[in-house]
Amino acid sequence: MKKIILVILLSLSFNSIIFAGTEKELSDNGVLYFKQGHYQQAVDTFSKLIELAPDNADAYKNRGVSRMKQEKFELAIQDFEKAKELFPELRWLHSNLGVAWFYKKEYEKAIENYDIEIKMFPENHVAYFNRALCLAEIGRNKEALDDLSQALKLKPAFYWAMCYKADLLAQEGEDIKAIETYEAAIKQDPLNSYATDKLVQLKQKVKEKESLELTQDEPEVKLEVKAEVKSQLNEGYALQTGAFLNQENAITMKTRLINNGLDSRILVLQDTKERIWYLVRTGDYPDKTAAQKSRLSLKEELGIKSVIRPFGSW
Numbered sequence: 001m002k003k004i005i006l007v008i009l010l011s012l013s014f015n016s017i018i019f020a021g022t023e024k025e026l027s028d029n030g031v032l033y034f035k036q037g038h039y040q041q042a043v044d045t046f047s048k049l050i051e052l053a054p055d056n057a058d059a060y061k062n063r064g065v066s067r068m069k070q071e072k073f074e075l076a077i078q079d080f081e082k083a084k085e086l087f088p089e090l091r092w093l094h095s096n097l098g099v100a101w102f103y104k105k106e107y108e109k110a111i112e113n114y115d116i117e118i119k120m121f122p123e124n125h126v127a128y129f130n131r132a133l134c135l136a137e138i139g140r141n142k143e144a145l146d147d148l149s150q151a152l153k154l155k156p157a158f159y160w161a162m163c164y165k166a167d168l169l170a171q172e173g174e175d176i177k178a179i180e181t182y183e184a185a186i187k188q189d190p191l192n193s194y195a196t197d198k199l200v201q202l203k204q205k206v207k208e209k210e211s212l213e214l215t216q217d218e219p220e221v222k223l224e225v226k227a228e229v230k231s232q233l234n235e236g237y238a239l240q241t242g243a244f245l246n247q248e249n250a251i252t253m254k255t256r257l258i259n260n261g262l263d264s265r266i267l268v269l270q271d272t273k274e275r276i277w278y279l280v281r282t283g284d285y286p287d288k289t290a291a292q293k294s295r296l297s298l299k300e301e302l303g304i305k306s307v308i309r310p311f312g313s314w
Contacts, residue, residue: 023053034066042066057087068100076100095127107134125154129161141168159189175206237291238281239306250278257282260302
């Protein structure tokens with residue numbers, strides 16, 4: 001995601017350049033070639049403009065941007081540094097330097113340039129966003145989240161800032177906040193699949209985490225079986241609400257019973273084919289009549305079908 005966003009932002013970094021005659025024509029042609037994806041032609045055109053006007057900071061900056069599209073980051077940085085020498089206050093210059101250093105994985109240098117850009121142009125929401133990407137790369141997630149919040153404060157409809165903020169929140173274990181942020185991004189741009197896909201993945205992760213926690217909370221199987229065998233002396237009965245080969249399904253059934261105020265337990269059985277079964281049972285009834293009454297009530301009130309089983313019997 002990050003590389004795509006940074007490249008998109010590069011195309012926005014051209015300033016409006018007003019010259020006379022040949023200079024304006026070269027500038028316009030260079031921008032046109034860039035927009036058409038003809039990056040070498042853009043480089044050649046801006047080079048001609050530099051020959052004609054060697055003090056033109058915009059020409060160096062624009063050639064640098066074109067070279068970044070070619071992944072010639074060292075040459076791009078040289079162009080940006082020359083532009084900075086000619087015109088240190090040039091808008092987007094330090095942001096573009098930040099992008100170049102980002103691609104070279106020099107994140108501290110990238111952050112230094114974004115610091116300058118933000119100090120000069122504090123309303124630049126893109127600079128906050130790009131600095132957040134760099135901060136996250138070196139593990140400074142809290143600062144990155146602060147930058148993303150500031151980017152969204154400046155531009156509330158910034159879809160990618162929402163997405164990356166949700167990514168970082170998920171990394172930090174803030175699942176609920178991450179889900180809410182992905183949902184906000186989807187509302188902002190329902191046709192973009194990034195937030196939708198990430199939301200599905202996160203919800204599945206949360207579901208698996210909850211299932212794991214439930215599994216870890218399960219009492220030892222031997223204790224469950226002993227309790228049933230001990231009650232056999234009273235010739236009691238229980239209702240069996242399911243027999244599952246999948247343990248998660250058994251846990252789901254047990255949780256449903258407990259949430260409706262019913263006791264529940266899982267017994268484990270290995271059959272003659274060496275398959276492991278998970279049996280979900282509820283209740284402790286002195287006779288079949290009492291068990292049958294509860295069986296009917298369970299079906300009517302919760303829609304759960306069950307069978308009556310004597311204690312100590314599979």
